[in-house]
Amino acid sequence: MSELSGALKRSVEDMFSHVRVRGEISGFKRVASGHSYLTLKDDRACLDGVIWKGTPVAFRPEDGVEVIATGRLTTYPGRSRYQIVIERMELAGQGALMALLDQRRRALAAEGLFDRERKRPLPFLPRRIGVITSPTGAVIRDILHRLEDRCSTHVLLWPVAVQGEGAAAQIAAALRGFAQLPEPPDLLIVARGGGSIEDLWAFNEEEVVRAVAASRIPVISAVGHETDVTLCDFAADVRAPTPTAAAEMAVPVRTELLATVRELGLRAGRCARRYRDHAAERLTAIARHLPPPDRLLAPQRQKLDDLGERLPRGLSSRLAHARRDLAEAAGALRPNLLSSKVSRGRERLAAVRLRPALINARIVEARDRLGRLWRLAKQLHPDRPLARGYARIEARDHKVIATSTAAKAAGAVTLVFADGRVGARVEGGTRAAMERSKPEQPTLL
Numbered sequence: 001m002s003e004l005s006g007a008l009k010r011s012v013e014d015m016f017s018h019v020r021v022r023g024e025i026s027g028f029k030r031v032a033s034g035h036s037y038l039t040l041k042d043d044r045a046c047l048d049g050v051i052w053k054g055t056p057v058a059f060r061p062e063d064g065v066e067v068i069a070t071g072r073l074t075t076y077p078g079r080s081r082y083q084i085v086i087e088r089m090e091l092a093g094q095g096a097l098m099a100l101l102d103q104r105r106r107a108l109a110a111e112g113l114f115d116r117e118r119k120r121p122l123p124f125l126p127r128r129i130g131v132i133t134s135p136t137g138a139v140i141r142d143i144l145h146r147l148e149d150r151c152s153t154h155v156l157l158w159p160v161a162v163q164g165e166g167a168a169a170q171i172a173a174a175l176r177g178f179a180q181l182p183e184p185p186d187l188l189i190v191a192r193g194g195g196s197i198e199d200l201w202a203f204n205e206e207e208v209v210r211a212v213a214a215s216r217i218p219v220i221s222a223v224g225h226e227t228d229v230t231l232c233d234f235a236a237d238v239r240a241p242t243p244t245a246a247a248e249m250a251v252p253v254r255t256e257l258l259a260t261v262r263e264l265g266l267r268a269g270r271c272a273r274r275y276r277d278h279a280a281e282r283l284t285a286i287a288r289h290l291p292p293p294d295r296l297l298a299p300q301r302q303k304l305d306d307l308g309e310r311l312p313r314g315l316s317s318r319l320a321h322a323r324r325d326l327a328e329a330a331g332a333l334r335p336n337l338l339s340s341k342v343s344r345g346r347e348r349l350a351a352v353r354l355r356p357a358l359i360n361a362r363i364v365e366a367r368d369r370l371g372r373l374w375r376l377a378k379q380l381h382p383d384r385p386l387a388r389g390y391a392r393i394e395a396r397d398h399k400v401i402a403t404s405t406a407a408k409a410a411g412a413v414t415l416v417f418a419d420g421r422v423g424a425r426v427e428g429g430t431r432a433a434m435e436r437s438k439p440e441q442p443t444l445l
Contacts, residue, residue: 002077005075005077005080006077008075009074009075009077012073012074012075012082013072013073013074015073016072016073017072017073018070018071018072019070019071019072019073019084020068020069020070021040021047021068021069021084022040022042022066022067022068022069022092023040023041023042023046023047023066023067023069024040024041024042024064024065024066024067025038025039025040025061025062025063025064025065025066025067026038026039026040026041026046026063026064027039027063028061028062028063033053034053034054035050035051035052035053036050036051036061037049037050037051038050038051038061040067040069040084047083047084048081048082048083048084049069049071049083049084049085049086050083050084050085050086051086051089052085054165055086055087055088055165056088056164056165057089057164057165059091059198059201059202059204059205060168060205060206060207061089062100065091065100066091066092067089067090067091067092068089068090068091068092069084069086069088069089070086070087070088070089071084071085071086071087071088072084072085072087073085090198091198098197101197101204101231104204104206104231105231105234108206108209108210108231108234108235109234113209113210113213113234113235114234114235118213119237119238120218120237121218121237122187122218122220122237122238122249122250123186123187123218124252125151125251125252125257126153126185126186126187126250126251127153127154127186128153128154128155128156128183128184128185128186128187129147129153129154129155129156129185129186129187129188129189129250129251130155130156130157130158130178130184130185130187130188130189130217131143131155131156131157131158131188131189131191132158132160132171132174132175132178132188132189132190132191133157133159133160133162133189133190133191133192133243134159134160134161134162134192135157135159137162137192137193138193139191139192139193139222139243140157140191142243142244142247143155143189143191143243143244143246143247146244146247146248147247147250147251150247150248150251150252150253150254151251151252151253151254151257152254153251156178156185158174158177158178160174161202162192162202163192163195163199163200163201163202164202167202168202168203168205168207168208169207171190171202171203171208171211172207172208172210172211175188175190175208175211175212175215175219176211178215178217179215179216179217184216184217185217186217186218187217187218187219187220187250188215188217188218188219188220189219189220189222189240189243189246189247189250190203190212190219190220190221190222190223190232190236191222191223191243191246192222192223192224192243193224193243194224194225194228195224195228200223200224200228200230203221203223203230203231203232204230204231204232208231208232209231209232209234209235210235212232212235212236213235218237218238219235219236219237219238220236220237220238220239220240220246220249220250221233221235221236221238221239221240221246222239222240222241222242222243222245222246225241225242226241226242383418386416386417386418387418391415391416391417392415392416393407393413393414393415393416394413394414394416395410395413395414396410396412396414401413407426408426410426411425411426412424412425412426413425413426
């Protein structure tokens with residue numbers, strides 16, 4: 001069986017070593033190894049195909065796309081099937097490319113990636129500009145020359161392939177990589193020279209479009225010539241018709257900027273001088289309506305002279321009053337008078353000085369008086385009669401009931417004895433109580 005499969009494989013490869021087929025892609029899948037498998041079909045037949053890793057393809061294959069595949073037929077003995085090993089693949093005509101482009105544009109637009117609200121303004125004077133393009137083409141030289149002519153700035157180049165297999169992945173990785181730098185640029189330019197729609201197809205890939213829309217840094221899309229339009233142009237914040245135009249949009253003209261600054265400086269100087277002249281004119285006009293300074297200061301000068309004349313007289317009068325007050329107070333400050341007052345104070349202090357014997361006598365007298373008062377208080381204590389058989393009648397609020405009328409009104413009372421309390425109820429009047437208290441009369445037989 002192996003010999004038969006090998007002979008069949010050699011026969012097919014010798015006979016169909018170079019074929020070119022046209023069909024619609026179906027069941028496309030890319031495995032972890034990097035190889036891709038698909039099926040090409042038309043209205044009457046289908047053909048399995050394989051694209052080995054590293055085979056250049058100008059676009060990303062998708063189901064439903066009509067393509068022209070060039071390669072060789074071979075067999076796969078493990079499944080007894082024949083397939084085409086694709087060495088080159090291109091879209092089947094300009095119409096198919098445009099249909100695929102329009103379909104992808106409408107799908108991405110429905111997600112809002114092209115909305116005007118997402119567009120951000122470009123920085124006026126970026127300090128660093130990131131450029132994503134091929135390092136060997138004329139595009140990067142045109143951008144650098146235009147930036148040097150207008151306003152020299154720092155440029156960071158991220159070299160990428162701008163067409164062919166893997167170009168879209170490199171461009172998307174560059175867009176994400178610039179945002180992750182420690183000092184990211186202030187503006188990005190995605191640029192490429194002109195070419196056919198196949199050459200520009202990398203900028204129509206969904207991966208690139210999504211990376212442009214998700215960039216945190218404003219992006220200028222400068223892909224192709226003015227008539228070339230890619231999906232990257234729709235997703236970018238600004239579309240430039242050419243890479244040179246992108247450089248012109250990125251920075252202002254330094255000489256024009258300096259001229260504008262000088263002009264604004266001159267205008268500011270003229271405004272300041274004009275404001276100063278107007279203020280001087282207003283001051284002069286107002287000064288003409290004011291009286292002369294001598295006339296304004298004459299009353300104050302006269303008042304100052306008057307106060308200057310009155311000051312010596314006031315000081316002399318105040319000094320005379322102070323001397324008189326001192327003379328009056330000096331009479332009461334004689335040494336003999338002070339000595340007499342000190343002696344009288346000592347005598348009063350000696351008279352009121354406390355002696356220990358007198359203090360002890362007063363303490364004994366106070367203790368006896370306190371003892372008598374305590375004994376009297378014990379005799380008058382309200383609970384003392386209870387020990388002799390008496391009881392105290394209290395109402396519910398613990399108030400003492402002293403009359404029968406109050407007892408009748410209370411109804412329920414509490415009898416307080418020496419050893420506790422007993423509740424009681426008042427019933428009937430005085431006469432009923434007396435009748436119940438009479439002894440029963442003896443009965444004669």
